[in-house]
Structures are given as structure tokens and as C-alpha cells.
Amino acid sequence: MSDINSLIRKNIRMLTPYSSAKDEFDSSEENILLDANENSIGSVSDYTANRYPDHLQKKLKKILSDTKNIDPGKIFLGNGSDEAIDLLIRAFCEPRREKIMILPPTYGMYEVCAAVNDVGVVEAPLTGFFDIDLSEIARKTDPSVKLIFICSPNNPSANCFDPDMMASLLKEFQGIVIIDEAYIDFAPDKSWLSNLDEYDNLVVLQTFSKAWGMANIRLGMAFASEEIIDVLNKIKYPYNINGPAQEIAIQALNQPDRQEEMVNGILKQRGKLAMELDKLPVVGKIYPSEANFLLVKVTSASKVYKHLLKDKIIVRDRSKMHLCEECIRITVGTAEQNKRLIESLKGLVD
């Protein structure tokens, strides 16, 4: 593994970040705040929103730090994990010269963010059993590949990867390894967070969008060494997480039991749904899932998709993706939604 500082793009390394008025003083009650050209009278909205939010989200990070047992200096918060993905690419990959590596089939945003930044994408496809192919990764790796994105549990295949293989990648790869754990709360596997201190080239991504049920507030987390977190903080928009989002997240983190209860409910529904789907003649194979969705091979993905659409049920046709021929991806719904899905599929005969 190489020195993180030398992996950072030179212009980013040299950059002086925007310094906001709030950097110098606390926005505590007793100060008269005439520094940021805010509206001193108040807000037109019923929700009081006239002051800029805490740009480093200290209160939220403190609670997160206690929840996850990670030092606040090793936490970055983004406008969804998508912001962290974009910032990592911008911090480490020189446009047109450097690349990221992805392991298809995988989450689409890695490729999209790379394309927006004019950064190349190298593909090291998974094996037929949705496993990491270490020799393919080694074959495709060269010094221009700066980041590897690994999604575990993987979207859309729903499985976690072999931890030994990921560990060997973390040891061998000369760049940064990003493990996207958007679905980790649904998996029996342990998070890579507990290995953060072992690898200074590891970035773990998590999100409030899935298990926490808060996709609407757009809040994602990146955990990494302070060196990496400092770069992300340096290049983010100053006030990237709005105040209501910070407040709502604090509320949620104070009720971890509710999250656990919800996750358990979804897992129970996932088992039931898989069992019911398995009885249907249109269903060929249901892949084992460690996430809140099922990847299902059907007789014809386009037919199933269109049929469900007529009944106002929307699923994702993933059949164009590597190894996902005739596959649809179904998010686990409520008991009632899943029942409607099964009923609709019973009405589909080839």
C-alpha cells in the first residue's frame, strides 16, 4: 500500500479550501451573528432555517461516533453516499489519465461519477457465482487505477463477498479500496468498520437510505483514515448536509432499537417472499440475499416487468447486466405489497 498523500491529485493536495465565517467562531447563542449575510430576522418558512448549518456536523458525528465506535475525525458525511463516491473520484483520479476499477454487475453510480469526471473505468467482472475474481483484478490493475469499488452486499446480486479475498485486495492494491456497505445492516456478515485501523487505504461507505429508512434526507457516511477524511472535507461544498437532515439523523440514532426492529421485519418478509416466489412457474432461480431485495431469474424479464407494471407494481429489470440474464430485482415490500406482487405474478402465464 502506498502513502495516501501521494495518491491525492496534486491540485487537490495544493488547494486552499473555502473558509466560511463559521470556521472561526462557534454559532453559540450569546454571539451576535453578523458575519454570514444570513437573514437576521428569521425565515419565511414555518421551520426556522435562517442560519447556515454546522458545516462539519459535529453533534451528529459525536452520536455516530458512539454508535459505530469510530473516532469523529474518521467520519465524513455526504449528501447521500453518492456524494462520497463522487468526491473520492475527484480527489484521487486525474481526469483522462487515471481510472477506477469496478466489479460488474454492480451499483451504477461508480461508473456514472467516473464518467462525469472524465475518469476511466476498468472492469473486472465477478465470476459466474458472483464472487470476486482476484486474478482478473490483478490482470487489469496498473498504476493508473487509483480506486477499486467493491459493493458488499452487492447490488444487484445481493451477496457478500469473501472477506479473505477483500483483505488480500486491501493488502495488495496500491490505491484505495472502497467497500460500499449500503446493505450491511441486512447481512449477517460483519462490517469492515472494525478493520479501519488496520488498513489506511480502506474507505467504508454506509447510508441512511436503506436500513434506517431515510432515503429522503440524503445522508451517506464514509469512514476512513483521517488523511482521507480530511481530503473529502476539504473539497465538499461547505454546507453539504442541511440542518433538518442533521436533526432527523440524530433523532434516528437515538432510537437504534427501532432500526433493528425494522430490519428484522424486512428480513422476515424477505424469507416469506422468497418462499412464495419459489412456487411460481415463471420463477427460475432466486439468488440468496443478504440485502433488502431479491435478484430473481424468470422465464422472461421483460414480460414479467411489463406484466407487473400493468398492475402498478414497479420492479427493476436487471437483465442487461453482466451475469443477470432474465433477472429482475425486487425490493422487499410490506406484507401487503408482497402479497399483491405474488398475486399479480400468479396471473402471468406464458
Ligand SMILES: *Cc1c(COP(=O)(O)O)cnc(C)c1O
Ligand atoms: C442504495 C445504494 C446506495 C445509497 O446511496 P445514497 O446516495 O446514500 O442514497 C449506495 N450504494 C449502493 C450500492 C446502493 O445500492
